Amino acid sequence: MDKHHNTGEPRRGRPRSEAVERQILQAVITLLEEGVSLADLSIERIARTAGVGKATIYRRWAGKEELYVEVVQSMESPSPPLPGHSLRDDLIAMVENVRRRSAAKQSSALLHNVFAQMQSYPKLWSKYHSLVIDPRRELLDEVLRRGVENGEIRAGVDLEMAGDLFVAPMLVRTMMRPDTELPGPELAERIVDAVLEGLRPAR
Missing domain, CATH: 1.10.357.10 (Tetracycline Repressor, domain 2)
Known part of the structure; x- marks a missing residue:
């Protein structure tokens, strides 16, 4: 950026x-x-x-x-500040933002049309990724690294893959199943809790 x-x-x-x-x-x-x-x-x-x-x-x-x-x-939903109370709260906020942005694209014909056009212009699409997508992903990586340092995620986890696991279910709902109604914030909570369960240190 x-x-x-x-x-x-x-x-x-x-x-x-x-x-x-x-x-x-x-x-x-x-x-x-x-x-x-x-x-x-x-x-x-x-x-x-x-x-x-x-x-x-x-x-x-x-x-x-x-x-x-x-x-x-x-035109997109702005990214809210992270709560900062816990790893779980920060992850829920980030995954919920994915839902909000995806819902905005579904409900806005103009936004959907602009995104469809943008993907036909590699330079513009690359610029969008570098200025918008990459910083969001870097923030997610930072949150996950803090989770490892705090002992909330076990050491040795592939954090790049872990980030995909948090975000992908919401993207699948919107990109692969665009006609499926997106439920409210409870979906973000369910996704985060399910993935975190597999990433926590062994008890």
């Missing part, structure tokens, strides 16, 4: 205006709602719709890929 997204510091030394950024993000959403495809979006058209100059956009985003990723983030 780059410095701009990590710290919120201005790009190229220019002051950021949240109101102008919201205006630009909304302009992209408006164009997408009107049926403009990602292929047909241009910085010129976005700037004209937002009522700003192209330079205003380029001061905030290096290119269309970064702008589109932030547009998608603005």
Whole structure:
């Protein structure tokens, strides 16, 4: 993740205006709602719709890929802060966020359509992963490592595989069985408890 997204510091030394950024993000959403495809979006058209100059956009985003990723983030459910009370609570919060984001994609035709288009653009899809997916996975890995250090997960567990075990059941429900209704937060609790049972140190 780059410095701009990590710290919120201005790009190229220019002051950021949240109101102008919201205006630009909304302009992209408006164009997408009107049926403009990602292929047909241009910085010129976005700037004209937002009522700003192209330079205003380029001061905030290096290119269309970064702008589109932030547009998608603005339409997704934000990641809540982790409770920090226990390994179980943090894992439930993370798995529940997967459910919320997946439910949002199911209920939003626009979001579903944008994701379908994004996957046709390898550079954009890669940028989405590096700015959105990878940091979430790194946080999950950190939570699991703390679990090992605290003795809540036995030493020697393949943490990459363990992370997959927590997230995969929710993804299967949404990607492989998209017509299945997603139950509430209790599903995240059941998944976490089932996987944790297999990862705890032997009693």
